Amino acid sequence: MATEILMPALSPTMTEGKLARWVKKEGESVASGDVIAEIETDKATMEVEAIEDGLLGRILVPEGTENVAVNTPIALLAAEGEELTGAAPAAGSSPAPEAKPAVASEPALSGERQEITVREALRDAIALEMRRDPDVFLLGEEVGQYQGAYKISQGLLDEFGEKRVMDMPITEHGFTGMAVGAALTGLKPIVEFMTMNFAMQAIDQIINSAAKTLYMSGGQLGCPIVFRAPNGAAARVAAQHSQCYASWYAHVPGLKVVAPWSAEDAKGLLRAAIRDPNPVIVLENEILYGHKFPCPTDEAFILPIGKAKIERAGKDVTIVAFSIMVGVALEAAEKLAEQGIDAEVINLRSLRPLDTDTIVESVRKTSRLVTVEEGWPYAGIGAEVAMQVIEHAFDWLDAPPVRVTGLDVPMPFAANLEKLALPQPDWVVDAVRKLV
Amino acid sequence: MDAQGTTRPDAENAAPALRNDAALSTEALIRAYHDMVLIRRFEEKAGQLYGMGLIGGFCHLYIGQEAVVVGVQAALKEGDEIITSYRDHGHMLAAGMSARGVMAELLGRATGHSRGKGGSMHMFSREKNFFGGHGIVGAQVSLGIGLALANQYRGNDNVAAVYFGEGASNQGQVFESFNLAALHRLPAVFIIENNRYGMGTSVERASASRALWRNGEPWGIPGLQVDGMDVNAVHAAATQAVAHCRAGKGPYLIEMLTYRYRGHSMSDPAKYRKREEVDEMRRKHDPIEHVRVLLLEAGLGEAELKALDDEAKAVVADAADFAQSSPEPDESELYTDILIEA
Numbered sequence: 001m002a003t004e005i006l007m008p009a010l011s012p013t014m015t016e017g018k019l020a021r022w023v024k025k026e027g028e029s030v031a032s033g034d035v036i037a038e039i040e041t042d043k044a045t046m047e048v049e050a051i052e053d054g055l056l057g058r059i060l061v062p063e064g065t066e067n068v069a070v071n072t073p074i075a076l077l078a079a080e081g082e083e084l085t086g087a088a089p090a091a092g093s094s095p096a097p098e099a100k101p102a103v104a105s106e107p108a109l110s111g112e113r114q115e116i117t118v119r120e121a122l123r124d125a126i127a128l129e130m131r132r133d134p135d136v137f138l139l140g141e142e143v144g145q146y147q148g149a150y151k152i153s154q155g156l157l158d159e160f161g162e163k164r165v166m167d168m169p170i171t172e173h174g175f176t177g178m179a180v181g182a183a184l185t186g187l188k189p190i191v192e193f194m195t196m197n198f199a200m201q202a203i204d205q206i207i208n209s210a211a212k213t214l215y216m217s218g219g220q221l222g223c224p225i226v227f228r229a230p231n232g233a234a235a236r237v238a239a240q241h242s243q244c245y246a247s248w249y250a251h252v253p254g255l256k257v258v259a260p261w262s263a264e265d266a267k268g269l270l271r272a273a274i275r276d277p278n279p280v281i282v283l284e285n286e287i288l289y290g291h292k293f294p295c296p297t298d299e300a301f302i303l304p305i306g307k308a309k310i311e312r313a314g315k316d317v318t319i320v321a322f323s324i325m326v327g328v329a330l331e332a333a334e335k336l337a338e339q340g341i342d343a344e345v346i347n348l349r350s351l352r353p354l355d356t357d358t359i360v361e362s363v364r365k366t367s368r369l370v371t372v373e374e375g376w377p378y379a380g381i382g383a384e385v386a387m388q389v390i391e392h393a394f395d396w397l398d399a400p401p402v403r404v405t406g407l408d409v410p411m412p413f414a415a416n417l418e419k420l421a422l423p424q425p426d427w428v429v430d431a432v433r434k435l436v
Numbered sequence: 437m438d439a440q441g442t443t444r445p446d447a448e449n450a451a452p453a454l455r456n457d458a459a460l461s462t463e464a465l466i467r468a469y470h471d472m473v474l475i476r477r478f479e480e481k482a483g484q485l486y487g488m489g490l491i492g493g494f495c496h497l498y499i500g501q502e503a504v505v506v507g508v509q510a511a512l513k514e515g516d517e518i519i520t521s522y523r524d525h526g527h528m529l530a531a532g533m534s535a536r537g538v539m540a541e542l543l544g545r546a547t548g549h550s551r552g553k554g555g556s557m558h559m560f561s562r563e564k565n566f567f568g569g570h571g572i573v574g575a576q577v578s579l580g581i582g583l584a585l586a587n588q589y590r591g592n593d594n595v596a597a598v599y600f601g602e603g604a605s606n607q608g609q610v611f612e613s614f615n616l617a618a619l620h621r622l623p624a625v626f627i628i629e630n631n632r633y634g635m636g637t638s639v640e641r642a643s644a645s646r647a648l649w650r651n652g653e654p655w656g657i658p659g660l661q662v663d664g665m666d667v668n669a670v671h672a673a674a675t676q677a678v679a680h681c682r683a684g685k686g687p688y689l690i691e692m693l694t695y696r697y698r699g700h701s702m703s704d705p706a707k708y709r710k711r712e713e714v715d716e717m718r719r720k721h722d723p724i725e726h727v728r729v730l731l732l733e734a735g736l737g738e739a740e741l742k743a744l745d746d747e748a749k750a751v752v753a754d755a756a757d758f759a760q761s762s763p764e765p766d767e768s769e770l771y772t773d774i775l776i777e778a
Contacts, residue, residue: 174578174612181582217560218551219773253774277776
């Protein structure tokens with residue numbers, strides 16, 4: 001009886017990958033543990049090992065095939081002496097889910113665009129700024145030889161060398177303080193944390209040293225530094241690795257905080273963060289890294305920090321979201337449109353400073369506000385956005401603002417529970433329907 | 437003592453002997469005496485003004501430890517960076533920051549080095565390469581290796597003098613910094629000012645290490661233990677350490693055995709030690725008296741020394757007057773210096 005060898009999931013967020021190479025040929029015998037193929041995920045090239053002994057029968061997915069969905073049969077393993085007969089299943093039978101495209105394009109931004117992933121956008125932003133300014137350098141765990149834990153820094157070590165792409169030991173508190181110290185002298189470090197969760201080891205240096213020294217020195221010592229990392233829930237990594245730090249950092253005077261959603265956001269905001277003379281926190285999202293969006297190709301493209309973007313214009317309700325929740329909000333808006341409700345979706349882009357003007361202007365038009373965030377409700381970004389609207393547009397509101405947030409629990413591990421803990425488009429639809 | 441009846445002999449813990457060819461010249465000793473007396477008079481005045489309610493918040497005096505900063509400073513050159521903790525008044529004066537600016541900052545005045553927004557623990561001088569003045573115990577050590585990293589990045593031969601107390605020496609980020617500095621051969625001189633007490637906890641009760649100067653050993657960081665009440669010894673050790681760093685050989689660690697006469701801060705009654713211990717130190721090991729004797733031996737007269745004393749008093753009196761007559765920061769300063777305009 002032949003066993004199907006399935007396309008494996010090799011990282012928490014992997015949904016598809018490229019079958020880069022078959023190491024074994026049809027008809028070759030394999031032993032459990034033998035490397036049979038190489039697969040390129042969104043992060044790395046991984047080896048696939050045979051899990052039992054047998055004969056590599058039919059290869060179902062030829063090497064070089066892109067976008068092979070997880071769990072697609074890629075080959076058949078026959079027991080010794082077994083003949084493989086019958087038709088092979090179609091290769092790559094379940095088509096890979098396309099990354100969700102940006103629903104609304106911004107007509108104001110003309111010029112050429114190219115579909116790139118958020119990952120590529122971030123790397124391009126770093127490379128462009130490092131070419132532009134010799135004082136900019138990157139440090140963090142696995143940023144160099146490993147090419148980035150999430151492959152953001154791919155190729156940067158080759159281009160810029162060890163002096164400007166510095167691998168750090170696992171010692172967040174120490175290397176963050178070191179980077180802040182260098183920034184106080186005027187250098188412009190980009191600190192990559194493997195995830196924002198690990199930045200908690202270093203949060204004293206971020207807040208007490210980076211954010212406050214300008215003030216405490218009477219304006220003498222600025223701190224031009226970027227702290228960037230994936231933030232929020234990834235997939236199935238449980239409570240210590242799944243937390244949104246948006247409201248933590250946005251709370252602090254002396255910091256700027258941005259949270260890109262699309263490739264355009266990522267490239268434009270990271271470039272702005274690197275050029276900014278202040279400490280800037282860039283809250284990225286691991287799940288978005290592999291998503292493709294049209295992104296301006298103009299070498300000079302950059303975005304301002306502090307400006308939100310209306311991703312979808314509408315008149316009935318204002319939905320405010322950031323990072324991965326922009327996609328959720330846009331999906332909800334499509335569903336609402338089918339029900340005759342015209343939602344406006346605002347992508348905050350910047351959490352501090354907050355583009356209150358754009359939010360208030362929108363609410364004055366729609367009279368209703370729903371905020372969407374992955375983080376916890378208590379003292380979250382939604383609470384701040386709602387309060388700004390209450391302060392500046394109370395008389396325009398036809399209903400109390402509503403927050404859609406992650407549940408007020410540590411992130412559970414089990415797949416079903418995790419799904420229940422994170423905002424879904426239907427939650428947003430329900431929230432809006434209560435208001436309209 | 438183990439079963440074999442052997443303990444690690446004290447001799448093994450002793451620092452290697454220092455060559456004494458870096459002894460300060462008479463001229464340099466005069467300068468050291470001047471600076472040490474200035475620091476002491478300054479701190480005494482700060483204590484008085486604190487008692488009068490003119491200085492608020494925390495105020496950590498440096499009295500007793502003067503030989504450390506003055507001896508180290510004499511081994512530095514223009515361009516070298518300095519960073520320390522909140523017990524920082526002496527470091528700032530030794531670095532050449534004005535007594536007026538430091539005192540005004542202690543009083544929270546607009547003319548202070550941080551324009552009244554940092555206070556005793558948080559002062560900086562871009563001009564003198566003094567990078568603070570940090571209120572979080574141990575934070576300045578990681579920041580300090582960042583100063584050293586910047587020197588390496590820029591390819592200059594400057595060295596960062598990174599001061600911290602024996603209390604801070606137990607902080608995790610200090611050991612992280614030892615590792616990073618050694619790994620990247622950063623030009624940082626780590627200076628542990630071991631004044632025996634981290635607030636009210638003696639070093640014996642806080643650290644299992646009985647030889648702080650060896651704390652960098654796992655990372656191959658050479659160390660020295662020095663009598664921090666002897667400005668010549670301090671200077672000799674610092675000269676050796678700085679030369680090592682400047683030559684690109686990586687970091688260096690010096691443990692300065694010193695003593696603070698006053699409490700941890702102004703609000704510390706210092707009940708954790710006996711009065712006799714302090715008196716003994718003052719009587720037998722006072723760092724200023726030590727230099728005074730050296731200068732007298734070198735032929736200086738009492739009158740010359742008194743002139744130096746008087747000068748220091750005058751500078752401090754002027755600083756106190758200046759500070760008290762300076763205005764508080766304008767209310768508009770509340771919202772300045774939070775972000776630099778991009």
